[in-house]
Amino acid sequence: MHVFEVVGRQLGRGLAILVDLLNPEKIIIGSIYGRQQGLLEPVAHKALAAEALSQALAVCEIVPAGLGERVGDLASLAVALHTLDQTQAH
Numbered sequence: 001m002h003v004f005e006v007v008g009r010q011l012g013r014g015l016a017i018l019v020d021l022l023n024p025e026k027i028i029i030g031s032i033y034g035r036q037q038g039l040l041e042p043v044a045h046k047a048l049a050a051e052a053l054s055q056a057l058a059v060c061e062i063v064p065a066g067l068g069e070r071v072g073d074l075a076s077l078a079v080a081l082h083t084l085d086q087t088q089a090h
Contacts, residue, residue: 004040005043007043008039008043009044010030011040011043011044011047012043012048012049012051013047013051014043014046015044015048016047016048019060020049020056021061023059027061027062027063027070028064028065028066029065030067034064044062045062057086059060
Protein backbone atom coordinates (compact mmCIF):
# COMPACT_ATOMS: atom_id res chain seq x y z
CA MET A 1 0.00 0.00 0.00
CA HIS A 2 2.94 2.36 0.56
CA VAL A 3 3.65 2.38 -3.18
CA PHE A 4 0.11 3.53 -3.94
CA GLU A 5 0.39 6.27 -1.32
CA VAL A 6 3.60 7.58 -2.89
CA VAL A 7 2.21 7.34 -6.42
CA GLY A 8 -1.09 8.92 -5.42
CA ARG A 9 0.64 11.79 -3.62
CA GLN A 10 2.95 12.50 -6.55
CA LEU A 11 0.05 12.26 -8.98
CA GLY A 12 -1.90 14.78 -6.90
CA ARG A 13 1.07 17.14 -6.79
CA GLY A 14 1.52 16.88 -10.56
CA LEU A 15 -2.17 17.47 -11.15
CA ALA A 16 -2.01 20.53 -8.89
CA ILE A 17 0.65 22.03 -11.14
CA LEU A 18 -1.53 21.41 -14.21
CA VAL A 19 -4.60 22.86 -12.50
CA ASP A 20 -2.72 25.97 -11.37
CA LEU A 21 -0.96 26.62 -14.68
CA LEU A 22 -3.62 25.64 -17.21
CA ASN A 23 -6.86 26.07 -15.24
CA PRO A 24 -8.57 23.23 -17.18
CA GLU A 25 -12.22 22.30 -16.86
CA LYS A 26 -11.41 18.60 -17.08
CA ILE A 27 -8.36 16.35 -16.79
CA ILE A 28 -8.67 12.83 -18.17
CA ILE A 29 -6.23 10.28 -16.80
CA GLY A 30 -5.57 6.87 -18.31
CA SER A 31 -3.27 3.95 -17.61
CA ILE A 32 -2.80 2.84 -14.02
CA TYR A 33 -5.20 5.47 -12.66
CA GLY A 34 -8.15 3.72 -14.28
CA ARG A 35 -7.04 0.31 -13.05
CA GLN A 36 -6.25 1.43 -9.52
CA GLN A 37 -8.58 4.39 -9.12
CA GLY A 38 -9.92 3.20 -5.77
CA LEU A 39 -6.41 3.18 -4.26
CA LEU A 40 -4.97 6.26 -5.98
CA GLU A 41 -7.88 8.68 -6.02
CA PRO A 42 -8.22 9.41 -2.27
CA VAL A 43 -4.50 10.05 -1.84
CA ALA A 44 -4.22 12.06 -5.09
CA HIS A 45 -7.22 14.23 -4.23
CA LYS A 46 -5.83 14.94 -0.76
CA ALA A 47 -2.51 16.13 -2.22
CA LEU A 48 -4.31 18.01 -4.98
CA ALA A 49 -6.54 19.86 -2.52
CA ALA A 50 -3.52 20.77 -0.39
CA GLU A 51 -1.43 22.10 -3.29
CA ALA A 52 -3.75 23.51 -5.98
CA LEU A 53 -5.36 26.91 -6.00
CA SER A 54 -8.83 26.35 -4.61
CA GLN A 55 -10.57 28.53 -7.23
CA ALA A 56 -8.95 26.65 -10.11
CA LEU A 57 -9.58 23.25 -8.52
CA ALA A 58 -13.25 24.08 -7.92
CA VAL A 59 -13.93 24.20 -11.67
CA CYS A 60 -11.76 21.22 -12.66
CA GLU A 61 -13.11 17.69 -12.94
CA ILE A 62 -10.65 14.78 -12.89
CA VAL A 63 -11.91 11.57 -14.48
CA PRO A 64 -10.50 8.24 -15.70
CA ALA A 65 -10.17 7.77 -19.45
CA GLY A 66 -13.37 6.40 -20.97
CA LEU A 67 -11.50 4.08 -23.31
CA GLY A 68 -9.76 2.36 -20.42
CA GLU A 69 -7.17 -0.19 -21.45
CA ARG A 70 -8.09 0.09 -25.13
CA VAL A 71 -6.68 3.60 -25.53
CA GLY A 72 -3.25 2.35 -26.66
CA ASP A 73 -4.77 -0.01 -29.22
CA LEU A 74 -7.01 2.68 -30.64
CA ALA A 75 -4.20 5.25 -30.71
CA SER A 76 -2.02 2.80 -32.65
CA LEU A 77 -4.79 2.20 -35.16
CA ALA A 78 -5.37 5.95 -35.54
CA VAL A 79 -1.67 6.51 -36.29
CA ALA A 80 -1.66 3.66 -38.81
CA LEU A 81 -4.76 5.02 -40.57
CA HIS A 82 -3.34 8.53 -40.64
CA THR A 83 -0.05 7.26 -42.11
CA LEU A 84 -1.94 5.24 -44.72
CA ASP A 85 -4.04 8.27 -45.66
CA GLN A 86 -0.91 10.41 -45.99
CA THR A 87 0.86 7.93 -48.26
CA GLN A 88 -2.19 7.49 -50.48
CA ALA A 89 -2.67 11.27 -50.78
CA HIS A 90 0.79 11.70 -52.31
